[in-house]
Amino acid sequence: MSDSVEVKVPDIGDFKDVPIIEVLVKVGDTVQAEDSLITLESDKATMDVPSPVSGVVTELKVKVGDKVAEGSVVAMISAAAADAPAKVPAGTQSAGTTAVPVASAPIPLSPSPSPAEGRGQATTAPATATFAGKVDLECEMLVLGAGPGGYSAAFRAADLGMKTLIVERYATLGGVCMNVGCIPSKALLHVAAVIDEAHHMAETGIGFAAPVVDIDKLRMHKEKVIGKLTGGLTGMAKARKVEVVRGYGHFLDAWHLEVETMTGDAQEKTGERKVVRFQKCIIAAGSAAVHLPFIPRDPRIVDSTGALELRFVPKKMLVIGGGIIGLEMATVYSTLGARVDVVEMLDGLMQGPDRDLVKVWEKQNAKRFDKVMLKTKTVAVEAREDGLWVRFEGEQAPADAQCYDMILQSAGRVPNGRKIGADKAGVVVNERGFIPVDSQMRTNVPHIQAIGDIVGQPMLAHKAVHEAHVAAEAAAGQKSHFDATVIPGVAYTHPEVAWVGVGEDEAKQAGRKVSSAKFPWAASGRAIANGAEYGFTKLVFDDSDGNGAHRVIGGSIVGPNAGDMIGEVALAIEMGADAVDIGKTIHPHPTLGETIGMAAEVAHGSCTDLPPMRRK
Numbered sequence: 001m002s003d004s005v006e007v008k009v010p011d012i013g014d015f016k017d018v019p020i021i022e023v024l025v026k027v028g029d030t031v032q033a034e035d036s037l038i039t040l041e042s043d044k045a046t047m048d049v050p051s052p053v054s055g056v057v058t059e060l061k062v063k064v065g066d067k068v069a070e071g072s073v074v075a076m077i078s079a080a081a082a083d084a085p086a087k088v089p090a091g092t093q094s095a096g097t098t099a100v101p102v103a104s105a106p107i108p109l110s111p112s113p114s115p116a117e118g119r120g121q122a123t124t125a126p127a128t129a130t131f132a133g134k135v136d137l138e139c140e141m142l143v144l145g146a147g148p149g150g151y152s153a154a155f156r157a158a159d160l161g162m163k164t165l166i167v168e169r170y171a172t173l174g175g176v177c178m179n180v181g182c183i184p185s186k187a188l189l190h191v192a193a194v195i196d197e198a199h200h201m202a203e204t205g206i207g208f209a210a211p212v213v214d215i216d217k218l219r220m221h222k223e224k225v226i227g228k229l230t231g232g233l234t235g236m237a238k239a240r241k242v243e244v245v246r247g248y249g250h251f252l253d254a255w256h257l258e259v260e261t262m263t264g265d266a267q268e269k270t271g272e273r274k275v276v277r278f279q280k281c282i283i284a285a286g287s288a289a290v291h292l293p294f295i296p297r298d299p300r301i302v303d304s305t306g307a308l309e310l311r312f313v314p315k316k317m318l319v320i321g322g323g324i325i326g327l328e329m330a331t332v333y334s335t336l337g338a339r340v341d342v343v344e345m346l347d348g349l350m351q352g353p354d355r356d357l358v359k360v361w362e363k364q365n366a367k368r369f370d371k372v373m374l375k376t377k378t379v380a381v382e383a384r385e386d387g388l389w390v391r392f393e394g395e396q397a398p399a400d401a402q403c404y405d406m407i408l409q410s411a412g413r414v415p416n417g418r419k420i421g422a423d424k425a426g427v428v429v430n431e432r433g434f435i436p437v438d439s440q441m442r443t444n445v446p447h448i449q450a451i452g453d454i455v456g457q458p459m460l461a462h463k464a465v466h467e468a469h470v471a472a473e474a475a476a477g478q479k480s481h482f483d484a485t486v487i488p489g490v491a492y493t494h495p496e497v498a499w500v501g502v503g504e505d506e507a508k509q510a511g512r513k514v515s516s517a518k519f520p521w522a523a524s525g526r527a528i529a530n531g532a533e534y535g536f537t538k539l540v541f542d543d544s545d546g547n548g549a550h551r552v553i554g555g556s557i558v559g560p561n562a563g564d565m566i567g568e569v570a571l572a573i574e575m576g577a578d579a580v581d582i583g584k585t586i587h588p589h590p591t592l593g594e595t596i597g598m599a600a601e602v603a604h605g606s607c608t609d610l611p612p613m614r615r616k
């Protein structure tokens, strides 16, 4: 029998006539109780209307642009119709019994606020396997991978009372971010920034001798930084009674994971296998660097992990890929003394931020590079004793092969979705290796969630941590959803480039009406004092009615500490702030951060730190 349920807008406070900005389902979709059906946006908040029951959407009473208030009927759900296909018994097996095969029908996947590639791409689920063998360990929550996503999910799950177990192949927790990513790169970038700054001090009358680089000591410093953080994680796992099983995990079915256990500093297999039965699972297996097929194996050719090992400082280095990771490593190596060329297939370096920020970055970094070859491809590499000989093709390709002492391949990262036996668990992995998830980070198999790099772009640690908390809380029965409006991006180069939300370039391309306000750091006392007057802060506002600055929807900063400041703009966007809200917030003086307030003042015409603005 089918119960037809009217879904009404719940109590949304004093808001009336709130526009619908997104309809997340269509007629015929199967939804779970608490899945979001529509998104409303008032001038101060974005709210989702959840389904009160599991079922099938039989009628939609609203569309994007309609205005609703508390009690408005938005959809009809047939409650009983959905019960049969999607129900999965969670955590009901006892030791030694056969696992119940999970439903193979994908659950509906709601779109992401970010360009997360994994989200929203439901494909037919693979048929699940069934494991009936011996079980060695049992847990309520299994987390596969101990990167920022994995350890955060495991710790949150344990804090919420779940018996939690992490499977991680490496000897230390922390994943790419702490061991071979964010943290070691920032430890080296800090050293590079100090060297660069000391060099610039000559202009102020303070001269330092040329730096003496002791690469072994620098490597030890970087290892010490990593050790402090990963050691801290081990302690925190113990304090929470989170069990860590060292080894390579792959699914046997939707309730069991086999671990090939490992030992030593690298990935030495012990030959032993352990089977873990779980009631719930969060996949946080991350991503790996892309290796271009035509590039030979040679110790002088490295990916970001190899570059961070700091084995030697080359005289001449080629960076393949002008993205953030490549440019951060280029900054480190060039400051340590390498001459660097960069080759990039696209028409610009550092895709993501508006081009006006990248222009400032390029000007400040012009001396760092011998050649920046845009719209150019590396087509062949020959590893000879006298060097790595590289041929290029494209608009800025040199006619002859070029010789390098080191090549950094930083042509992107691929998710590890195809390496964990996800098909045996019935979990959908899309053609690019990402695992599609809904806003509670659930895969098509409801008791298995996925987070971090493996679910889509942007591949960033702070996104992984945020998703981790949502996943653990949802698994514990809380109503957490991934509903962040924006995810900031930062290049920790010199100068730093940080951006969040809608960019001016992107808005122009999409034909979206925006206005922008820029505060040049040439008018900031602190920036001038710090020798950073080349920077600027820009805010982007919604201008859909053509009346100028309304809600802030984006922002970007180029200059030292831009990454530390962009969080304020992200908060302003999330809170629905407008130019007056930001401009009237008192920022401390003299700081670089006050340039955000001043950019907002530029937007509403009240800035007194710039020449008078033309009256409108």
Ligand SMILES: Cc1cc2nc3c(=O)[nH]c(=O)nc-3n(C[C@H](O)[C@H](O)[C@H](O)COP(=O)(O)OP(=O)(O)OC[C@H]3O[C@@H](n4cnc5c(N)ncnc54)[C@H](O)[C@@H]3O)c2cc1C
Binding pocket: 144, 145, 146, 147, 148, 149, 150, 167, 168, 169, 170, 174, 175, 176, 177, 178, 180, 181, 182, 183, 185, 247, 248, 249, 250, 284, 285, 286, 287, 304, 305, 325, 416, 419, 420, 451, 452, 453, 454, 459, 460, 461, 462, 463, 464, 492
């Ligand atoms: C050089 C570099 C610099 C970066 N800098 C920044 C930065 O400044 N800011 C930022 O936000 N992001 C940065 N990133 C990206 C960031 O590191 C990732 O987005 C983040 O680590 C993703 O977290 P995750 O938990 O999804 O996966 P990961 O950190 O990749 O962790 C996945 C873990 O799963 C383990 N694993 C995988 N498969 C298995 C298996 N089958 N069995 C057992 N264990 C398995 C892996 O060993 C790994 O420890 C950087 C990345 C690189 C490479």
